[in-house]
Amino acid sequence: MTEGTRDRLVERGDLQALLDALRAGGYRVVGPTVRDGAIAYDFVERVEDLPAGWTDRQEPGRYRLERRDDGALFGYAVGPHAWKKLLHPPVQRLWKAVRDGDSFRVEAEVEDDAPVAFLGVRACELHAIGIQDRVLMGDRYVDSGYRARREAAFIVAIECGEAGGTCFCASMGTGPGAESGFDLALTELVAPGRHAFVVRVGSERGAHILEAVPHREASADERAAAQAVVARTASRMGRELDTRGLPELLLRNLDHPRWDEVAGRCLTCANCTMVCPTCFCTSVADGNDIADGSASRVRRWDSCFTMEFSHLHGGAVRTSAKARYRQWMTHKLATWVQQFGTSGCVGCGRCITWCPVGIDITEEARAIRATDGAKAGGGDGKS
Amino acid sequence: MIPAEAMVPTVTRVTSARRETADTWTLELEPPGGRKAAYRPGQFNMLYAFGVGEVPISISGTARRGGGLLHTVRAAGPVSGAITGLKRGAALGVRGPYGTGWPLDEAAGGDVVLVAGGLGLAPLRPALRALLAGRERYGRVALLYGARRPEEILFRRELEDWRRRLDVEVEVTVDHAGADWHGEVGVVTALVRRAGFDAARTTAMICGPEVMMRFTVAALRQAGVDDARMHLSMERNMKCALGHCGHCQFGADFVCKEGPVLRYDRIRERLAAREI
Amino acid sequence: MENLEQVVKEHAFFRGLDPRFVALLGDCAADVRFDAGAFLFREGDPANHFYLVREGRVALEMASPHAGPHRIQTLGAGEIVGLSWFVAPYRWAYDARALEPTRAVALDALCLRGKLDEDPALGYAVLQRFVPVLIERLQATRLQMIDVYANPGAKKGARR
Numbered sequence: 038m039t040e041g042t043r044d045r046l047v048e049r050g051d052l053q054a055l056l057d058a059l060r061a062g063g064y065r066v067v068g069p070t071v072r073d074g075a076i077a078y079d080f081v082e083r084v085e086d087l088p089a090g091w092t093d094r095q096e097p098g099r100y101r102l103e104r105r106d107d108g109a110l111f112g113y114a115v116g117p118h119a120w121k122k123l124l125h126p127p128v129q130r131l132w133k134a135v136r137d138g139d140s141f142r143v144e145a146e147v148e149d150d151a152p153v154a155f156l157g158v159r160a161c162e163l164h165a166i167g168i169q170d171r172v173l174m175g176d177r178y179v180d181s182g183y184r185a186r187r188e189a190a191f192i193v194a195i196e197c198g199e200a201g202g203t204c205f206c207a208s209m210g211t212g213p214g215a216e217s218g219f220d221l222a223l224t225e226l227v228a229p230g231r232h233a234f235v236v237r238v239g240s241e242r243g244a245h246i247l248e249a250v251p252h253r254e255a256s257a258d259e260r261a262a263a264q265a266v267v268a269r270t271a272s273r274m275g276r277e278l279d280t281r282g283l284p285e286l287l288l289r290n291l292d293h294p295r296w297d298e299v300a301g302r303c304l305t306c307a308n309c310t311m312v313c314p315t316c317f318c319t320s321v322a323d324g325n326d327i328a329d330g331s332a333s334r335v336r337r338w339d340s341c342f343t344m345e346f347s348h349l350h351g352g353a354v355r356t357s358a359k360a361r362y363r364q365w366m367t368h369k370l371a372t373w374v375q376q377f378g379t380s381g382c383v384g385c386g387r388c389i390t391w392c393p394v395g396i397d398i399t400e401e402a403r404a405i406r407a408t409d410g411a412k413a414g415g416g417d418g419k420s
Numbered sequence: 421m422i423p424a425e426a427m428v429p430t431v432t433r434v435t436s437a438r439r440e441t442a443d444t445w446t447l448e449l450e451p452p453g454g455r456k457a458a459y460r461p462g463q464f465n466m467l468y469a470f471g472v473g474e475v476p477i478s479i480s481g482t483a484r485r486g487g488g489l490l491h492t493v494r495a496a497g498p499v500s501g502a503i504t505g506l507k508r509g510a511a512l513g514v515r516g517p518y519g520t521g522w523p524l525d526e527a528a529g530g531d532v533v534l535v536a537g538g539l540g541l542a543p544l545r546p547a548l549r550a551l552l553a554g555r556e557r558y559g560r561v562a563l564l565y566g567a568r569r570p571e572e573i574l575f576r577r578e579l580e581d582w583r584r585r586l587d588v589e590v591e592v593t594v595d596h597a598g599a600d601w602h603g604e605v606g607v608v609t610a611l612v613r614r615a616g617f618d619a620a621r622t623t624a625m626i627c628g629p630e631v632m633m634r635f636t637v638a639a640l641r642q643a644g645v646d647d648a649r650m651h652l653s654m655e656r657n658m659k660c661a662l663g664h665c666g667h668c669q670f671g672a673d674f675v676c677k678e679g680p681v682l683r684y685d686r687i688r689e690r691l692a693a694r695e696i
Numbered sequence: 697m698e699n700l701e702q703v704v705k706e707h708a709f710f711r712g713l714d715p716r717f718v719a720l721l722g723d724c725a726a727d728v729r730f731d732a733g734a735f736l737f738r739e740g741d742p743a744n745h746f747y748l749v750r751e752g753r754v755a756l757e758m759a760s761p762h763a764g765p766h767r768i769q770t771l772g773a774g775e776i777v778g779l780s781w782f783v784a785p786y787r788w789a790y791d792a793r794a795l796e797p798t799r800a801v802a803l804d805a806l807c808l809r810g811k812l813d814e815d816p817a818l819g820y821a822v823l824q825r826f827v828p829v830l831i832e833r834l835q836a837t838r839l840q841m842i843d844v845y846a847n848p849g850a851k852k853g854a855r856r
């Protein structure tokens with residue numbers, strides 16, 4: 038084993054040094070913190086800002102914070118926020134157009150924000166970031182703002198010690214252990230008389246930051262304990278999704294009666310798309326500034342659940358809730374694979390937890406698999 | 421790879437605005453940097469009207485003189501309304517060209533049938549011009565065009581020029597007409613049966629409203645044209661044209677990248693399904 | 697004089713018809729010509745003929761008191777004009793007018809209906825050709841009705 042891949046150990050009491058090192062390295066640190074009764078990702082400066090002793094209880098349509106009987110800093114699964122809010126901002130001005138004689142000129146928006154260090158990125162979220170990379174910078178066209186933010190971001194992953202009630206990363210192959218895509222990866226060890234982090238280095242800049250944090254080489258026992266944390270979490274997944282032949286299954290069942298059934302429950306509220314860490318769709322709005330006569334274009338997150346999303350010449354292509362739910366789920370689990378070579382789902386469970394009526398994507402997929410080939414009623418539609 | 425400013429339009433000017441019908445204009449745009457703009461017939465640009473917004477508009481040809489790109493736009497909403505209202509000399513933003521073109525090389529050696537419905541003639545016009553420019557590479561060439569009413573026929577003068585040629589069959593029909601119209605009345609699909617082409621070696625290029633394209637495909641299939649030799653120009657809501665906004669997805673295809681021109685055998689099942 | 701049986705046999709509408717039936721149809725056939733502008737028939741008149749167009753062009757029109765005639769469809773060589781001869785009360789439902797010098801075979805409706813009644817096999821063979829044309833025209837009418845090329849912005853104030 039080379040020096041770079043050897044596991045280290047950082048004591049809980051030395052974690053502040055990591056935050057300080059990141060700040061000293063020019064990063065603004067964003068990490069988990071308790072906000073409005075949920076774990077949110079926000080700016081953190083002190084270890085005390087982290088949700089020590091909190092966990093989350095998640096079920097379809099339900100999310101509640103509860104106290105733990107230990108002081109774990111990362112003893113929850115995931116909250117409603119995804120890191121996409123930092124890499125692919127919810128609202129962003131793209132450019133401003135200014136009158137110039139009888140013409141106009143367009144000035145691209147310049148971003149000069151300091152780079153951000155993401156503290157506490159789950160394995161599913163590392164995969165979600167990788168998936169958005171393929172969409173926004175992995176094809177013919179590159180979203181340069183995304184790429185700049187992405188390349189600047191320092192990623193501190195945290196392997197999961199708790200499986201949420203709606204988690205299913207184990208069946209998606211996206212967690213709960215972190216394999217790649219991080220600068221540093223932490224595994225929290227919490228036991229009577231011990232609170233420390235096993236740390237793996239994933240990049241040179243990760244190694245560089247770690248130099249400023251007191252650490253030692255992790256022992257075989259500590260490494261084994263870290264692996265046990267991940268194995269235990271993997272065995273406690275709240276949900277699972279059978280991905281065998283899933284794209285083909287869904288695409289040959291576009292007229293399955295289950296879509297009507299789920300449409301009867303779906304409120305088309307778009308919550309699932311807002312909390313999803315891979316959903317990337319946006320819309321643009323053109324505005325005018327009355328004061329200086331300039332015009333601008335703002336890009337915002339959009340959702341395939343809105344009617345406006347598929348608007349074409351006086352009407353929407355997907356008017357029914359059935360069509361909009363089907364678009365979302367078939368994109369996530371089927372056409373995404375054709376487009377980008379991976380599923381668009383990482384099994385984080387957010388869409389299940391934050392659905393106001395508790396629609397469960399794993400349950401919907403299971404229902405279709407159980408009655409593969411069923412057709413909605415109403416004859417064959419021929420004339 | 422397209423750099424940074426992929427969402428930032430280039431400002432150019434309208435060098436001419438020609439009224440085609442009551443609600444449709446053809447704008448000629450100043451070639452950026454004075455160079456003849458390169459594009460493939462079938463591709464589109466994103467046109468931006470200052471302060472109003474941006475819409476995808478197919479390229480309907482290159483100006484005979486000057487080499488500026490032509491865009492034939494129908495006033496159907498605020499943005500297209502603002503664009504059609506631009507006069508000669510007005511400034512507008514342009515991004516592109518984007519998307520796939522018509523399979524002009526693939527069609528070489530066989531017959532070619534273009535079927536246009538309504539405004540769908542606009543992206544097919546540069547295809548026909550290219551076919552005629554390389555006429556010796558193709559067998560029989562036919563343009564079948566269906567319009568709503570006689571007064572809504574686009575490119576009348578050019579249609580007349582094409583009609584006079586002996587090396588292209590041009591059939592025009594309208595859905596609705598009075599007795600003062602001397603041409604054909606009926607749907608464009610009816611022209612498929614009358615047109616002269618050898619189905620076994622025919623490439624079809626189709627553009628029009630989706631309903632019209634579905635029935636045109638049915639008529640061409642009945643005539644014996646292979647599914648893999650029919651190409652349709654699809655349309656979906658579009659915000660970015662870069663494959664990033666997600667709006668134009670039609671099944672697994674982003675119409676802005678994999679389309680707008682898509683081969684029928686690729687989209688057959690989707691085209692038959694509802695609300696995709 | 698040319699052999700009308702041969703003309704019937706070679707017309708696109710009857711292509712492939714059993715020669716025995718062709719002979720029966722030949723008994724009902726007459727060669728007709730219409731100058732440009734001449735009416736083949738007018739709405740309300742008895743539907744006494746069924747036309748197989750050989751050359752020229754025919755417009756089907758519906759008269760309207762204030763807007764002039766609406767032209768519904770134009771037909772040419774290889775196509776048929778007239779559906780009402782088959783259905784009681786055997787009256788034309790629209791006008792048919794030659795747009796240019798037009799030549800057709802006119803099958804006498806009374807003669808034709810008699811032959812079809814006498815020989816159901818012939819009746820079926822004719823219907824096999826007749827019904828697809830009906831369906832095609834019905835479908836074409838539907839497409840015209842939904843007005844696919846209309847500008848939606850003109851109707852509803854589209855938002856794009």
